[in-house]
Amino acid sequence: MNRRHFIAGLSVATLGAIGLSRCATDGRPQVTGVAAEAPKPAPQLLPPPPKTARIALPDGVLSILPGDGDLLALTVDDGVSSEVVRAYTQFAKDTGVRLTYFVNGIYRSWTDHADLLRPLVDDGQIQLANHTWSHPDLTKLPLADVAEQFRHNHDFLWKTYGVDVRPYYRPPYGAHNEHVDKVAGELGYTATTLWSGDLKDHAWIPADEVLRLAERFFTPQTIVVGHLNHEPVTQVYGQLVDLIRGRRLRTVTLDDVFLRP
Incomplete structure (x- = not known):
């Protein structure tokens, strides 16, 4: 590869990266190396009353x-x-x-x-x-x-x-x-x-x-x-x-x- 082709390829790659960055602000799908945050588990149900609270x-x-x-x-x-x-x-x-x-x-x-x-x-x-x-x-x-x-x-x-x-x-x-x-x-x-x-x-x-x-x-x-x-x-x-x-x-x-x- 000659120097001219190398610089051209590097420019395309740079523009591609800029384009992906713009996707984030445009709301379109994007490639990212950061994992999405896992959903939080639903809260536990309230426990039953203690056995000592049982009534006749x-x-x-x-x-x-x-x-x-x-x-x-x-x-x-x-x-x-x-x-x-x-x-x-x-x-x-x-x-x-x-x-x-x-x-x-x-x-x-x-x-x-x-x-x-x-x-x-x-x-x-x-x-x-x-x-x-x-x-x-x-x-x-x-x-x-x-x-x-x-x-x-x-x-x-x-x-x-x-x-x-x-x-x-x-x-x-x-x-x-x-x-x-x-x-x-x-x-x-x-x-x-x-x-x-x-x-x-x-x-x-x-x-x-x-x-x-x-x-x-x-x-x-x-x-x-x-x-x-x-x-x-x-x-x-x-x-x-x-x-x-x-x-x-x-x-x-x-x-x-x-x-x-």
């Missing part, structure tokens, strides 16, 4: 968390969809959200994902409770069949997860009466658990409707019911956890709040 279970039907506070009990029912059970459990694992699952053991989802779920149950992040074996209206069954619904589900949860889920039970459809409660109580299920907020996703609804209802009901001391049945809720997990963080709520299981009898 109140008498009667449980539908709210008593007192003033910043607690939110997310309770999720059924388990019709194996994929939604997997996604909800992974959501809890990824974010630290604490959940209470009211299980119908008849659905294969509870055996399909036992290995994923069991460590969170053992750790106390997810609590299991009794929602009967096959989700009948208990008020329309003979009392012997009511008892069998509780026993069958209780035995399944004990054999599959090694946990005694008493005293919490949720009657399917919220349907119960004094006779159902008496049978349940004789089997150790003394805490009839309903809800004060409802995501209404027992049937399919759009994801934006799930989010709208969460914005309404994710409030202090609320027991919210959702369902492990349909996929739209899995599309808004990020917004749900942002809502919890933004309102500075502590997600809790029922065992985080109440002493067992």
Whole structure:
């Protein structure tokens, strides 16, 4: 290469560098040796209250968390969809959200994902409770069949997860009466658990409707019911956890709040 060609090439390279520098001010893509700053991790969710703060279970039907506070009990029912059970459990694992699952053991989802779920149950992040074996209206069954619904589900949860889920039970459809409660109580299920907020996703609804209802009901001391049945809720997990963080709520299981009898 002669000197003239060398100087010409050097000039082109210099102009190229100047052009790249101008790209930065023009807002166009640029080549740079400086790595982009890594995004900051999302803040951790607030922890549950200390065990010493647990209180006695109140008498009667449980539908709210008593007192003033910043607690939110997310309770999720059924388990019709194996994929939604997997996604909800992974959501809890990824974010630290604490959940209470009211299980119908008849659905294969509870055996399909036992290995994923069991460590969170053992750790106390997810609590299991009794929602009967096959989700009948208990008020329309003979009392012997009511008892069998509780026993069958209780035995399944004990054999599959090694946990005694008493005293919490949720009657399917919220349907119960004094006779159902008496049978349940004789089997150790003394805490009839309903809800004060409802995501209404027992049937399919759009994801934006799930989010709208969460914005309404994710409030202090609320027991919210959702369902492990349909996929739209899995599309808004990020917004749900942002809502919890933004309102500075502590997600809790029922065992985080109440002493067992």
